[in-house]
Amino acid sequence: MRMWIILAFLLVSLLxxxxxxxIAFNAYEKKTSDTYMSVMQGEGHLLADKLSSxxxxxxxxxxxxxxxxxxxxxxxxxxxxIDPSLRILHDSYGTDTDHIMIEKSILRALDGVESHKYNKxxxxxxxxxxxxxxxxxxxxxxxxxxxxxxxYDMIQKDTRDFIVMVLIAVCVAxxxxxxxxxxxxxxxxxxxxxxxxxAAHGLRDQEIKVxxxxxxxxxxxxxxxxxxxxxxxxxxxxxxxxxxxxELKTPITSMKVLAESLIQxxxxxxxxxxxxxxxIVSQLDRETAIIDDLLAxxxxxxxxxxxxxxxxxxxxxxxxxxxxxxxxxxVKDVSVxxxxxxxxxxxxxxxKLSLAxxxxxENAIKYNRESGSIKISLxxxxxxxxxxxxxxxxxxxxxxxxKVFERFYRVDKSHSQQMGGSGLGLAIVRQAVxxxxxTVSIDSTEGVGTVVTIKVPLVVVAGSExxxxx
Amino acid sequence: xKKKMALFFIIISLILLSACTAPWDHTESEKQxxxxxxxxxxxxxxxxxxxxxxxxxxxxxxxxxxxxxxxASPDDAHVSxxxxxxxxxxxxxxxxxxKVTFNKLFEQVDEREKTLxxxxxxxxFTQIPxxxxxxxxxxxxxxxxDSGNAxxxxxxxxxxxxxxxxxxxxxxxxxxxxxxxxxxxxKESVPASVTVDQNIIRIIIERLIEGPAxxxxxxxxxxxxxxxxxxxxxxxxxxxxxxxxxxxxxxxxPELTVYSIVxxxxxxxxxxKVQILVDGEAPASFGGQMDL
Numbered sequence: 116m117r118m119w120i121i122l123a124f125l126l127v128s129l130l131x132x133x134x135x136x137x138i139a140f141n142a143y144e145k146k147t148s149d150t151y152m153s154v155m156q157g158e159g160h161l162l163a164d165k166l167s168s169x170x171x172x173x174x175x176x177x178x179x180x181x182x183x184x185x186x187x188x189x190x191x192x193x194x195x196x197i198d199p200s201l202r203i204l205h206d207s208y209g210t211d212t213d214h215i216m217i218e219k220s221i222l223r224a225l226d227g228v229e230s231h232k233y234n235k236x237x238x239x240x241x242x243x244x245x246x247x248x249x250x251x252x253x254x255x256x257x258x259x260x261x262x263x264x265x266x267y268d269m270i271q272k273d274t275r276d277f278i279v280m281v282l283i284a285v286c287v288a289x290x291x292x293x294x295x296x297x298x299x300x301x302x303x304x305x306x307x308x309x310x311x312x313x314a315a316h317g318l319r320d321q322e323i324k325v326x327x328x329x330x331x332x333x334x335x336x337x338x339x340x341x342x343x344x345x346x347x348x349x350x351x352x353x354x355x356x357x358x359x360x361x362e363l364k365t366p367i368t369s370m371k372v373l374a375e376s377l378i379q380x381x382x383x384x385x386x387x388x389x390x391x392x393x394x395i396v397s398q399l400d401r402e403t404a405i406i407d408d409l410l411a412x413x414x415x416x417x418x419x420x421x422x423x424x425x426x427x428x429x430x431x432x433x434x435x436x437x438x439x440x441x442x443x444x445x446v447k448d449v450s451v452x453x454x455x456x457x458x459x460x461x462x463x464x465x466x467k468l469s470l471a472x473x474x475x476x477e478n479a480i481k482y483n484r485e486s487g488s489i490k491i492s493l494x495x496x497x498x499x500x501x502x503x504x505x506x507x508x509x510x511x512x513x514x515x516x517x518k519v520f521e522r523f524y525r526v527d528k529s530h531s532q533q534m535g536g537s538g539l540g541l542a543i544v545r546q547a548v549x550x551x552x553x554t555v556s557i558d559s560t561e562g563v564g565t566v567v568t569i570k571v572p573l574v575v576v577a578g579s580e581x582x583x584x585x
Numbered sequence: 586x587k588k589k590m591a592l593f594f595i596i597i598s599l600i601l602l603s604a605c606t607a608p609w610d611h612t613e614s615e616k617q618x619x620x621x622x623x624x625x626x627x628x629x630x631x632x633x634x635x636x637x638x639x640x641x642x643x644x645x646x647x648x649x650x651x652x653x654x655x656x657a658s659p660d661d662a663h664v665s666x667x668x669x670x671x672x673x674x675x676x677x678x679x680x681x682x683x684k685v686t687f688n689k690l691f692e693q694v695d696e697r698e699k700t701l702x703x704x705x706x707x708x709x710f711t712q713i714p715x716x717x718x719x720x721x722x723x724x725x726x727x728x729x730x731d732s733g734n735a736x737x738x739x740x741x742x743x744x745x746x747x748x749x750x751x752x753x754x755x756x757x758x759x760x761x762x763x764x765x766x767x768x769x770x771x772k773e774s775v776p777a778s779v780t781v782d783q784n785i786i787r788i789i790i791e792r793l794i795e796g797p798a799x800x801x802x803x804x805x806x807x808x809x810x811x812x813x814x815x816x817x818x819x820x821x822x823x824x825x826x827x828x829x830x831x832x833x834x835x836x837x838x839p840e841l842t843v844y845s846i847v848x849x850x851x852x853x854x855x856x857x858k859v860q861i862l863v864d865g866e867a868p869a870s871f872g873g874q875m876d877l
Contacts, residue, residue: 209822209855215703217747
């Protein structure tokens, strides 16, 4: 990764260089040529003005030639004076005097139009200026100057070399910078990786933290969340196993006590044996119930459980359940009323839903007062089928309401033996309902009663994605 | 994924490299022709060249062909230099002279047009290898200017065409090198392409320093010498050479060296005197100015 960052950095930083260099050179060339050209223009005019005065305008005049030669030497320019018939009166190079010189700018100057141009191809500046007679009207000659800006080429060469050196220095600096930059990015990431690795191998207990960048911070934070969730899951698994062991052991311990007592009493009457056997059997029943519930819970796990959907008449289902639990209610003299606001048919998993409702109603009976009452109602709200079960029971303290859904949770732990059951009832209800995309909620006041509300979609769609918990 | 990135980087580097060609380089390509015909530009105030091939023609036949080309305007940018109504009656190649006869209408043409026309004609006909001179006739008589001077034996050098600089204008320079023993001067005709910018004196000195092309001749100026500057004033050329000039081999007589420089310069220019300077100062051992 470091290599790519370095290369990318260098690429981006060096990419503009050739273009910038080209632009810089062009600008430099333009600047120098413009400067040179304006100098030549100015000086050319001065010379032309001098030559137009009567004193100098003598074709054989040595002073005129001297003036022109001097000008040519100062500016390293070839200076030529051409008469109207295109004949060269004087050539500062001394080579073409008396020859005919033809160029359109010369012809135009002889007509009074001066011109200046820069030839990019050979870096030369050319100016042609008309030389007027003393009456300022007739044109006596044209003054043609051309100078090669070649020593600007030399300067350019020096500048070029200088620029190249600077470029190289900058390149080196950039490479170093690129490396440092890459390091600064890669280092925190590596640190993060290392810490994650340690945490994954269990070598690290605290949270990981790399706060160099927001991104690494976020990743560390997310990792910590995941780690905590894992730990929570891990812990809850441990707790679950501990709870299960405990719950499973309790009946076994009771049974052992009963059996050992019998062994201790070899002369016990057969009625005592009968009594103890009954107790042992009821403990076994309890054990079986616990194990059945555990198995049911496993089946209700979203990952391993499957929904068997069918169109179910909820009214009929509830009436059946109430009938089934009739005897239990009768024992405690609890009255059960069923209020159906409308006929509801829903596409649900009948087995699971009836299991949930059964558990809820059973709880309502179990935790009720003597001669208390239960009201079960059925209704539709938006797209949901709503079943409520309210009782006049012990109620649940506020702080325990959320916890009652946890496995093996009992509000009043001391009475778990008396109450019977596995402590898994509400856990089963929640799993069963949530598996069908439904919700279950509890409202309760201690000493007054409890209302359990189950909401299930009218049409359950199989294969929802959320994973359950173990 | 890694391979794609590598490819991407390679491509980018290549693009960078191509952009890296020095921004100060200018390369030009030129096509070589056997010769060039000089035409007028569209505005009739400048001369333009158009290349052509000799196609194995020689002598009079070539001259006739050139005359034909001059009479025509090949395209809008290249107009025949012959003014309206003017045509070449006759062209005669005699040894190294081309005699061109115009019709009488030429006399009535504007002076400037005449000058441009003559320039184009001379420059075009001197492309013939053996032709060095062009003479103009109207009818049987030589063409004359207002002062009575005849337009006779004009050479290509008589006309300086500035805008034709991109085709190399070949001049023949007369240079003086040392002979085999280094005791006498050997005269040589050296072709050199001189553009308008270049100072012919500079080229002459540089060629002398470089040495002769022939093995029988020797260079009289040491190779390490550099030409510092050249300036002209009052028909005198001031040639400033570097100090290495004084270290010319002892077998060569210093007088001969000076003569070679002076003669070479004066033969090829219209100057009258040459002053040699070494590192800006007139050297005592070589004496002062010399003229022919």
